[in-house]
Amino acid sequence: xxxxxxxxxxxxxxxxxxxxxxxxxxxxxxxxxxxxxxxxxxxxxxxxxxxxxxxxxxxxxxxxxxxxxxxxxxxxxxxxxxxxxxxxxxxxxxxxxxxxxxxxxxxxxxxxxxxxxxxxxxxxxxxxxxxxxxxxxxxxxxxxxxxxxxxxxxxxxxxxxxxxxxxxxxxxxxxxxxxxxxxxxxxxxxxxxxxxxxxxxxxxxxxxxxxxxxxxxxxxxxxxxxxxxxxxxxxxxxxxxxxxxxxxxxxxxxxxxxxxxxxxxxxxxxxxxxxxxxxxxxxxxxxxxxxxxxxxxxxxx
Numbered sequence: 001x002x003x004x005x006x007x008x009x010x011x012x013x014x015x016x017x018x019x020x021x022x023x024x025x026x027x028x029x030x031x032x033x034x035x036x037x038x039x040x041x042x043x044x045x046x047x048x049x050x051x052x053x054x055x056x057x058x059x060x061x062x063x064x065x066x067x068x069x070x071x072x073x074x075x076x077x078x079x080x081x082x083x084x085x086x087x088x089x090x091x092x093x094x095x096x097x098x099x100x101x102x103x104x105x106x107x108x109x110x111x112x113x114x115x116x117x118x119x120x121x122x123x124x125x126x127x128x129x130x131x132x133x134x135x136x137x138x139x140x141x142x143x144x145x146x147x148x149x150x151x152x153x154x155x156x157x158x159x160x161x162x163x164x165x166x167x168x169x170x171x172x173x174x175x176x177x178x179x180x181x182x183x184x185x186x187x188x189x190x191x192x193x194x195x196x197x198x199x200x201x202x203x204x205x206x207x208x209x210x211x212x213x214x215x216x217x218x219x220x221x222x223x224x225x226x227x228x229x230x231x232x233x234x235x236x237x238x239x240x241x242x243x244x245x246x247x248x249x250x251x252x253x254x255x256x257x258x259x260x261x262x263x264x265x266x267x268x269x270x271x272x273x274x275x276x277x278x279x280x281x282x283x284x285x286x287x288x289x290x291x292x293x294x295x296x297x298x299x300x301x
Contacts, residue, residue, distance in 0.1 A: 004056035010090035010173030011060045015113070017105050020095040021125040025156040026050040026063040029166050033268065034063075034186040049187040051180050054170035058178040062089070091172050093121045094142075098130040098153070102138055107145060114146040119172050122148040123165060128155040191218040193268070194231050198261040198277065202235065205257055206245060214242065228272035231265070235279045246279050254279065 014022045027033050027050070034050040050061040092113050096106055113120055122142055124135055139151050150168055154161030186193070195216040202214060220232035237243050247254050254277055262275040 006056060006175060007178050008057040008170070008173040009060070009176045009178050010057070011062065011088065012091045012093060012169055013062050013089040013118075014093045014095060015109060016095035017097070017103070017109065020097045021156045022095045023063050025093075025095055025123065025125060025154070025162070026061045028156045028159055028162045029059065029061055029169075030185050032185060033264075034188070051185050051187070052166065053182060054166050057170035057173050058180065059166070059169055059173065060179060089118055090174060091119045091121060091169055092116060093123055093169075094148075095123045095125050096138065096142070097126055098124040098135050098138060099126045102141060106142075110142055110146045119149045120146065121165070121169070122146075122151045124151070124153050125156055127153045128158050128160060190229075190269070191221045194218050194221065194265055194275075195233060197264050197268070198233055198235070198257065198275075201257045201261045201264070202246070204260075205253065214238075214246075224274075226272075228274060229265075229269065230274045230276075232276045233278070235277060236282045237279065238281070238283050240281055243279050243281050 014026055016022050030050040030052045050063060052059040052061060094110060094113060096102070122139065124130075124138055127135060135153055139153075142148070143151065152161055152165045152168070154165055156162065180187070188196070195218045199214075199216040202216070215236045217234050217236065218231060219234055220230070222230050224230055235246055237246060245253070246257070248256070258275050258277045261277075262273050265273045265275065
């Protein structure tokens, strides 16, 4: 498919509280995995753009970190990234966990986007496991606070309602050339994507044991002559006890994390991947300015 004669292209900011399903929704709209998903809240740390095509329209979907009350420097950087992701957008999508209630943090986010001039979409997610009468109450209550232009009931996991949302978003995008080639699905660099995939496996396998204070950096990324990719990564934790958890007995847990991450990366990149992981104790990694740059966040005081 070549770029259409009258293309449209626009930026869609996907915002919401932690664990509302924003990353799953972005993946569903793109049609493949571009953002990591975990049952652990605050998984997404930086702005990550997924690129979707609907007819003659290219949708640039900004998957933002969940908005919450920040305490640590990393928290403040994540929340700043979320609101920065909404700046200059052509539409704002507020994703709400339909299975849960409407806590104050959701109402606060809704009230803040009420000040915005962009088209506002309310997406009640997880409708496949939510109580239907409650869905309608949530929609009515939020719409009373913030007049939304359109409201959608979707399940990002099953795909129910996603095509309709995608068409509605495309209809709101301005006329203009596509910003990315038609076969590109994300603006993340290969180094950043590799780190995110490994971090996803950390959460999947250790989310009940490992505190939030862990990071993954890609120290080396190179293509071998046979077309495969060699990746060296460092997993940063704050204490020796956390390092022991990541390693597991005889290093078995780390091997399992590496094996799953390697398989995911190979599937995403379409090439053989050689992944080497090292766990380092760095008590003050959250105060390392260079690391913020590596994971795509701005340093905040």
